[in-house]
Amino acid sequence: MSNIVELRKFVAPEFIFGSGARLLVGRYAKNFGARKVLIVTDPGILAMGLVDPVLDALKAEGIDYEIYSNIKPNPTAHQVMEGAEFYLNNNCNFIVAVGGGSPMDCAKAIGIVSSNQRDVHEFEGVDKVAIPSAPLICIPTTAGSAADVSQFAIITDSERKLKMAIVSKTVVPDVALIDPETTLTMDKAITIATGFDVLSHAIEAYVSNASSPITDLHALEAIRLVVSNLIPAINDLGNIELRGKMMLSSLNAGLAFSNASLGLVHAMAHSLGGLLDLSHGECNALLLDRVVEFNFEAESEKYKEIARAFRLEVDGLKDEDVKMALTKGIMDLKDKAHVNYSLKHVGVRGEDIPELARKAMNDACIITNPKRPSQSDVEEIFKNAL
Amino acid sequence: MRSDSDDNWDSIREKIIGLGEQSIRKSYYPELQQRLSELERFRALLDETNEAIFLCEVPSGRFADVNKSACQQLGYSSSQMLGMRVDDIIAPDKMEEMRTIIFSLFDGKHLQNRKTIETVIMGGDSSQTNVEMSISLVRFGDAFYTVMVAHDITERKIFEDALKSSLREKEVLIKEIHHRVKNNMQIISSLLNLQKQYVNDEEAVNVLKESQNRVKSMAMIHEKLYKSRNFSEINFADYIRSLVSDLFYSYGVDSNRIRTIIVLDEVMMGLETAIPCGLIVSELVTNTLKYAFPHQEEGEFRIELHAYEDGFYELIISDNGVGIPENFDLDETETLGLQLVKSLVNQLEGTVELIREGGTMFKIRFKELEYKERI
Numbered sequence: 001m002s003n004i005v006e007l008r009k010f011v012a013p014e015f016i017f018g019s020g021a022r023l024l025v026g027r028y029a030k031n032f033g034a035r036k037v038l039i040v041t042d043p044g045i046l047a048m049g050l051v052d053p054v055l056d057a058l059k060a061e062g063i064d065y066e067i068y069s070n071i072k073p074n075p076t077a078h079q080v081m082e083g084a085e086f087y088l089n090n091n092c093n094f095i096v097a098v099g100g101g102s103p104m105d106c107a108k109a110i111g112i113v114s115s116n117q118r119d120v121h122e123f124e125g126v127d128k129v130a131i132p133s134a135p136l137i138c139i140p141t142t143a144g145s146a147a148d149v150s151q152f153a154i155i156t157d158s159e160r161k162l163k164m165a166i167v168s169k170t171v172v173p174d175v176a177l178i179d180p181e182t183t184l185t186m187d188k189a190i191t192i193a194t195g196f197d198v199l200s201h202a203i204e205a206y207v208s209n210a211s212s213p214i215t216d217l218h219a220l221e222a223i224r225l226v227v228s229n230l231i232p233a234i235n236d237l238g239n240i241e242l243r244g245k246m247m248l249s250s251l252n253a254g255l256a257f258s259n260a261s262l263g264l265v266h267a268m269a270h271s272l273g274g275l276l277d278l279s280h281g282e283c284n285a286l287l288l289d290r291v292v293e294f295n296f297e298a299e300s301e302k303y304k305e306i307a308r309a310f311r312l313e314v315d316g317l318k319d320e321d322v323k324m325a326l327t328k329g330i331m332d333l334k335d336k337a338h339v340n341y342s343l344k345h346v347g348v349r350g351e352d353i354p355e356l357a358r359k360a361m362n363d364a365c366i367i368t369n370p371k372r373p374s375q376s377d378v379e380e381i382f383k384n385a386l
Numbered sequence: 387m388r389s390d391s392d393d394n395w396d397s398i399r400e401k402i403i404g405l406g407e408q409s410i411r412k413s414y415y416p417e418l419q420q421r422l423s424e425l426e427r428f429r430a431l432l433d434e435t436n437e438a439i440f441l442c443e444v445p446s447g448r449f450a451d452v453n454k455s456a457c458q459q460l461g462y463s464s465s466q467m468l469g470m471r472v473d474d475i476i477a478p479d480k481m482e483e484m485r486t487i488i489f490s491l492f493d494g495k496h497l498q499n500r501k502t503i504e505t506v507i508m509g510g511d512s513s514q515t516n517v518e519m520s521i522s523l524v525r526f527g528d529a530f531y532t533v534m535v536a537h538d539i540t541e542r543k544i545f546e547d548a549l550k551s552s553l554r555e556k557e558v559l560i561k562e563i564h565h566r567v568k569n570n571m572q573i574i575s576s577l578l579n580l581q582k583q584y585v586n587d588e589e590a591v592n593v594l595k596e597s598q599n600r601v602k603s604m605a606m607i608h609e610k611l612y613k614s615r616n617f618s619e620i621n622f623a624d625y626i627r628s629l630v631s632d633l634f635y636s637y638g639v640d641s642n643r644i645r646t647i648i649v650l651d652e653v654m655m656g657l658e659t660a661i662p663c664g665l666i667v668s669e670l671v672t673n674t675l676k677y678a679f680p681h682q683e684e685g686e687f688r689i690e691l692h693a694y695e696d697g698f699y700e701l702i703i704s705d706n707g708v709g710i711p712e713n714f715d716l717d718e719t720e721t722l723g724l725q726l727v728k729s730l731v732n733q734l735e736g737t738v739e740l741i742r743e744g745g746t747m748f749k750i751r752f753k754e755l756e757y758k759e760r761i
Contacts, residue, residue, distance in 0.1 A: 024405075
């Protein structure tokens with residue numbers, strides 16, 4: 001299916017990876033002409049002191065700032081609008097996001113809401129943003145969302161109980177300062193959830209119908225890194241080497257999925273997260289093997305490559321057997337990470353499924369799934385994952 | 387790749403990786419921010435002036451930008467103003483003039499040509515303000531705009547009106563004064579006339595009549611003055627005509643017996659010159675009427691007034707009558723009338739010449755007197 005000469009584009013922010021990367025924020029803000037910076041973060045990150053070095057770096061350059069931290073996991077449209085108002089009222093001209101996917105997505109949305117002076121709902125979908133935001137520097141503190149390099153911002157619409165996907169090159173940050181040291185404070189649960197987010201990003205990007213040889217490189221490398229390092233990392237949370245590798249896998253997966261987009265796992269996970277306010281990484285983990293099962297026949301060769309990246313012996317196996325081996329490989333990884341439960345355990349009920357499936361069908365991520373599912377297909381997958 | 391010897395390999399390597407202070411990717415944002423703050427400063431300059439400033443699309447007349455003063459003076463928000471057009475803020479009776487100016491600039495594409503007019507702008511509450519507005523045409527790309535700067539001249543207008551009304555008051559006052567002076571002189575003239583009827587002596591009657599005519603000649607000047615346009619000058623030719631006909635009437639002279647030829651340049655003359663000049667005319671005409679044609683003889687009387695480019699006037703009063711006696715010397719005369727003429731000519735700083743050829747001719751040259759301030 002993939003054609004080497006088919007038109008593809010690859011967009012990535014300028015990023016610096018490595019220990020101490022976050023400390024360059026002052027220099028970057030200054031070079032970008034920052035006068036007053038809005039720092040978008042969440043209360044947990046603030047409490048852990050992860051914002052302090054950022055503040056110090058800005059102070060050292062004599063740059064003024066305000067902090068907006070009224071953000072919970074799965075940030076809502078309301079929080080975005082409040083943040084944008086805060087940004088405008090404080091006459092900011094620059095944004096720095098410090099945190100996981102939630103503050104970073106919220107910062108992206110605050111940026112475009114304040115530059116366009118429109119409601120965040122108007123940006124839902126692909127390429128709906130007219131004016132780019134003020135420059136945005138992302139300092140990720142988790143190895144998962146990769147919002148720091150992606151063209152995605154996921155915002156929860158509490159009224160419709162769904163997650164809006166804003167997909168636009170204008171929300172790609174200007175600079176990502178990716179510093180694995182910031183992830184040392186993640187506890188085991190978050191490390192697991194974000195790890196499975198990375199794995200889902202990588203697998204979905206790799207089999208996406210918008211993938212390219214360049215995104216494939218990053219996707220496969222991300223899968224290899226997660227498979228080799230996730231379990232060691234969750235058993236050795238203070239190991240900077242392992243944290244670095246998980247961060248690198250997140251970056252690779254981010255570069256891949258930002259350009260190749262995602263698939264059914266994310267469409268369904270967004271639907272779940274919108275309805276039940278669940279952890280995004282956890283939703284992905286609970287759905288991943290079921291979607292692989294469904295998609296396998298559409299991209300069997302690519303799934304075979306994924307199996308190899310899982311270090312599974314699949315040479316000479318029939319497709320059906322490769323599928324079995326891969327889904328088992330994923331389930332084994334989940335077991336080792338103690339994700340040995342199902343959707344039912346996180347509160348999903350059978351009667352929620354039609355609504356969940358309907359919302360998943362409307363999610364932008366479903367467009368690039370290798371196989372076009374019907375509403376009943378999606379319902380079936382939800383049922384299997386129950 | 388060139389490497390400076392001062393720079394060590396490590397630091398150059400850092401820069402190649404992109405970790406140098408100047409390892410910045412291209413971005414116009416800083417430049418843009420700087421321009422933006424310049425723009426903000428410039429905007430403040432515009433907003434903080436008292437003048438209302440409008441940038442207006444041509445030919446649509448729609449406002450593309452307005453400053454804060456414009457909004458405040460007219461009582462609209464800036465977003466309201468951006469939905470409005472020139473017609474909405476100019477008083478309807480001034481709109482045609484405004485349109486003419488804008489289109490004359492636009493049609494001629496006169497970019498360096500600023501026009502200034504006085505007009506009236508209308509606020510949101512229908513209030514009207516007198517403004518002086520300068521209008522110029524500017525061009526951005528392919529689009530033309532007018533920049534209109536309106537300066538509130540309400541106060542100036544109030545002063546102007548006050549000045550005008552004060553001037554009007556003074557005019558009325560001057561008119562009234564001339565009127566009263568004339569009336570008083572008329573009363574004097576009437577008194578002399580009355581008195582005339584109580585004396586029997588012919589000489590006394592004559593003296594009274596002459597005095598009456600002198601007073602009348604002066605009264606007539608005041609009358610002409612308050613009927614003139616500017617209260618400071620009279621049409622002297624007009625005056626002479628009235629004066630001559632008055633004197634003819636006063637002495638009961640039939641204009642068929644003494645034919646009058648009047649040749650007068652149209653001359654406007656100030657009070658200062660007109661009074662003595664009028665008295666001179668009165669004296670000399672009286673002289674002619676009384677003495678030039680005795681025994682009801684017929685004859686010709688001529689009066690001329692010429693104005694020359696050098697500023698001199700020439701007044702010629704002549705007749706073809708019996709002439710003045712040979713032994714008469716103007717410098718030695720004892721008659722009041724001619725003494726008066728002499729002294730009035732002196733007062734005019736002029737000259738008088740007596741010519742005795744086929745009658746009598748007085749030729750008087752003089753200049754308009756400068757008005758001298760009195761203490």
